Amino acid sequence: MSLAGKTAVITGASSGIGYAIACHMASLKINLVLLGRNTSKLEEMRSVYQDRVCVDVFRTDFLEESQIQETAHQIIENIDTIDILVHSAGLYSRGEFTASSMSALDELYLVNLRAPFLLTKLLLPTIKKKEGQIIVINSSCGLKANAGISQYSAVKHGVKAMTDSLRGEVNKDGVRVLSLFLGRTATPMQAFVHKLEKKSYHPANFIQPEDVAEIVISSLNIPHRTEITDIIIRPTMKLS
Numbered sequence: 001m002s003l004a005g006k007t008a009v010i011t012g013a014s015s016g017i018g019y020a021i022a023c024h025m026a027s028l029k030i031n032l033v034l035l036g037r038n039t040s041k042l043e044e045m046r047s048v049y050q051d052r053v054c055v056d057v058f059r060t061d062f063l064e065e066s067q068i069q070e071t072a073h074q075i076i077e078n079i080d081t082i083d084i085l086v087h088s089a090g091l092y093s094r095g096e097f098t099a100s101s102m103s104a105l106d107e108l109y110l111v112n113l114r115a116p117f118l119l120t121k122l123l124l125p126t127i128k129k130k131e132g133q134i135i136v137i138n139s140s141c142g143l144k145a146n147a148g149i150s151q152y153s154a155v156k157h158g159v160k161a162m163t164d165s166l167r168g169e170v171n172k173d174g175v176r177v178l179s180l181f182l183g184r185t186a187t188p189m190q191a192f193v194h195k196l197e198k199k200s201y202h203p204a205n206f207i208q209p210e211d212v213a214e215i216v217i218s219s220l221n222i223p224h225r226t227e228i229t230d231i232i233i234r235p236t237m238k239l240s
């Protein structure tokens, strides 16, 4: 199945996994609708890919509901078709329960759960028209909660619940919904995780964002009669 000419809305497109997915999609001639706050990065992507595909950029802060509403409105008005929606924007925090900041929990909830919920809700009628594909970048922490990451894990478990329930509702409209549960992936977020853990960071030991992008594209290439619902990806535990 050719993906050329399809249109993908990608959140968190300015960095890490979302960036790798956007670049891989552009190489396959998928038109890009890029969301993030780092507009200089998104504009740089536009200048690299605009000769090959249509690239639209929307600066959207997921902490602000009005900005999500406005972006969704603009996408519906100006883009017209959405074949693929990729949720990759996300924040991380860690810390023991007693030291946890409630404002950090509120931010995690807003960016990692509420924003993708609202954006999906607003774009769903347009996605249904194309019998599209929704892809949610989740975490191994969305399946199992270990000590020290109660807030991040709680929100990622919530994202799993949202995704599973959504799938149950929209499959009848021909919309497929895929969750990817990732282990440690070499992105700026993982560098930050290592800093919090006070560990030295060796990105080559981890999943590369390009590997995730390749898996996403493979799933999109599966005939529409078949749906992949969940993929668990982790770094190979090679003994050195």
Ligand SMILES: NC(=O)c1ccc[n+]([C@@H]2O[C@H](COP(=O)([O-])OP(=O)(O)OC[C@H]3O[C@@H](n4cnc5c(N)ncnc54)[C@H](OP(=O)(O)O)[C@@H]3O)[C@@H](O)[C@H]2O)c1
Residues within 6 Å of the ligand: 011, 012, 013, 014, 015, 016, 017, 018, 035, 036, 037, 038, 039, 060, 061, 062, 063, 087, 088, 089, 090, 091, 111, 137, 138, 139, 140, 181, 182, 183, 184, 185, 186, 187, 188, 189, 190
């Ligand atoms: N890296 C890992 O080891 C790992 C493992 C499992 C799951 N994940 C998940 O993978 C997803 C992508 O993470 P990543 O590793 O690629 O991290 P990253 O490199 O830090 O990228 C995070 C992205 O989220 C966007 N973002 C953050 N706050 C935002 C806000 N307030 N409004 C709008 N966008 C915001 C950032 O865009 P701007 O800065 O432009 O706003 C950026 O593009 C996240 O959901 C993360 O939880 C990552």
